Amino acid sequence: MIEPHIIPARTGHAVALAAGGRIKVINTHGSQVVDTWALSADDASEYLSMEQTRRMLFKLGPERGDTLYSNRRNEMLVLEDDTAGVPHDTLIAACDEWVYEKYGFPPGHASCQDNFRKALAAVGIVAPATVPNPLNLWMNVPVSDNSRIALAAPLSRPGDHVTFRALMDTVMVFSACPADVLNVNGEDCIPRDVAVALLDEGEGA
Amino acid sequence: MIEPHIIPARTGHAVALAAGGRIKVINTHGSQVVDTWALSADDASEYLSMEQTRRMLFKLGPERGDTLYSNRRNEMLVLEDDTAGVPHDTLIAACDEWVYEKYGFPPGHASCQDNFRKALAAVGIVAPATVPNPLNLWMNVPVSDNSRIALAAPLSRPGDHVTFRALMDTVMVFSACPADVLNVNGEDCIPRDVAVALLDEGEGA
Numbered sequence: 001m002i003e004p005h006i007i008p009a010r011t012g013h014a015v016a017l018a019a020g021g022r023i024k025v026i027n028t029h030g031s032q033v034v035d036t037w038a039l040s041a042d043d044a045s046e047y048l049s050m051e052q053t054r055r056m057l058f059k060l061g062p063e064r065g066d067t068l069y070s071n072r073r074n075e076m077l078v079l080e081d082d083t084a085g086v087p088h089d090t091l092i093a094a095c096d097e098w099v100y101e102k103y104g105f106p107p108g109h110a111s112c113q114d115n116f117r118k119a120l121a122a123v124g125i126v127a128p129a130t131v132p133n134p135l136n137l138w139m140n141v142p143v144s145d146n147s148r149i150a151l152a153a154p155l156s157r158p159g160d161h162v163t164f165r166a167l168m169d170t171v172m173v174f175s176a177c178p179a180d181v182l183n184v185n186g187e188d189c190i191p192r193d194v195a196v197a198l199l200d201e202g203e204g205a
Numbered sequence: 206m207i208e209p210h211i212i213p214a215r216t217g218h219a220v221a222l223a224a225g226g227r228i229k230v231i232n233t234h235g236s237q238v239v240d241t242w243a244l245s246a247d248d249a250s251e252y253l254s255m256e257q258t259r260r261m262l263f264k265l266g267p268e269r270g271d272t273l274y275s276n277r278r279n280e281m282l283v284l285e286d287d288t289a290g291v292p293h294d295t296l297i298a299a300c301d302e303w304v305y306e307k308y309g310f311p312p313g314h315a316s317c318q319d320n321f322r323k324a325l326a327a328v329g330i331v332a333p334a335t336v337p338n339p340l341n342l343w344m345n346v347p348v349s350d351n352s353r354i355a356l357a358a359p360l361s362r363p364g365d366h367v368t369f370r371a372l373m374d375t376v377m378v379f380s381a382c383p384a385d386v387l388n389v390n391g392e393d394c395i396p397r398d399v400a401v402a403l404l405d406e407g408e409g410a
Binding site for chain 2: 049050052054060074087102129142143148
């Protein structure tokens with residue numbers, strides 16, 4: 001295992017993961033949501049799609065062992081290991097400049113959508129014009145009456161982790177969510193760092 | 206009311222709807238799903254967003270009286286009237302060329318994503334590179350155990366209708382879903398025509 005890379009609180013990180021490669025995402029402090037995307041390394045217009053993944057799994061959110069699909073209905077990732085025990089969120093958009101504006105912050109508050117663009121730019125990729133809906137690791141969106149949703153503090157604990165295995169050559173993007181308004185990143189509303197560790201670089205498609 | 210416009214089975218239709226305008230969508234035969242999008246008339250990168258609408262409503266799908274939001278978290282439409290009595294689907298992607306390929310059809314099967322692009326092209330608008338997740342009117346996606354979903358035949362009846370009121374200047378796009386594989390458009394798997402009627406053109410923003 002290569003030394004884990006720390007993703008500082010409120011920032012993003014992009015990493016290439018070839019087919020067969022595996023990457024572990026570690027919720028170091030336990031309460032941090034990590035917005036997660038994947039793009040095809042060959043064509044950034046193919047991306048990990050929550051609306052396709054729900055359709056293919058017949059689930060609102062993935063759990064350990066589930067395959068995750070692209071917007072072209074191709075198998076993209078496997079959620080190979082997962083200590084969460086509850087599904088991760090697929091329903092809620094990544095935070096963006098507009099939500100912080102609505103909450104009354106001055107311009108410049110970090111957001112997952114900005115982190116997505118900046119992390120891709122750092123590896124020389126122009127982000128798609130529209131930011132796909134991410135897989136929100138550990139985001140706690142309780143569903144009730146099979147129709148209502150809520151936002152709540154994560155149920156995860158320090159050291160909880162997931163491992164993705166790539167089924168195609170991908171670029172993965174992670175954002176340690178900067179939300180500090182509601183309790184989505186913990187009851188104290190303090191965004192924290194997380195870590196990613198490349199377990200296996202993969203051999204490529 | 207202006208004469209309703211018939212949207213033939215398997216095709217799409219785009220129509221400008223200024224702020225204050227109202228449009229009625231009629232499920233003529235009762236079993237037809239209508240994939241529905243809205244774009245800002247001023248900037249096609251602002252679009253009706255299911256992931257924002259769920260977040261703002263704290264619901265999996267909208268019902269009569271609900272406001273629908275854009276990806277910039279602006280109020281875009283009101284679902285002013287709705288005979289359905291059950292929420293419409295926001296969870297499932299529009300059908301596309303790839304799903305029909307997976308089902309073994311030769312290239313050229315109509316799809317909602319193609320209908321979206323073609324309908325916009327017909328009114329001189331270049332579609333966003335990524336097709337947003339539509340509001341799937343009358344699509345029956347039962348949720349169970351607050352976690353699982355299924356695809357089922359619509360519960361709607363002939364003449365069921367919804368009315369949208371625009372809260373900004375929009376271009377709306379409707380696709381009479383061409384799916385003929387599963388029972389999403391009725392137990393007989395036959396896509397059918399629907400109608401839209403402009404009730405009020407609006408005065409604009």
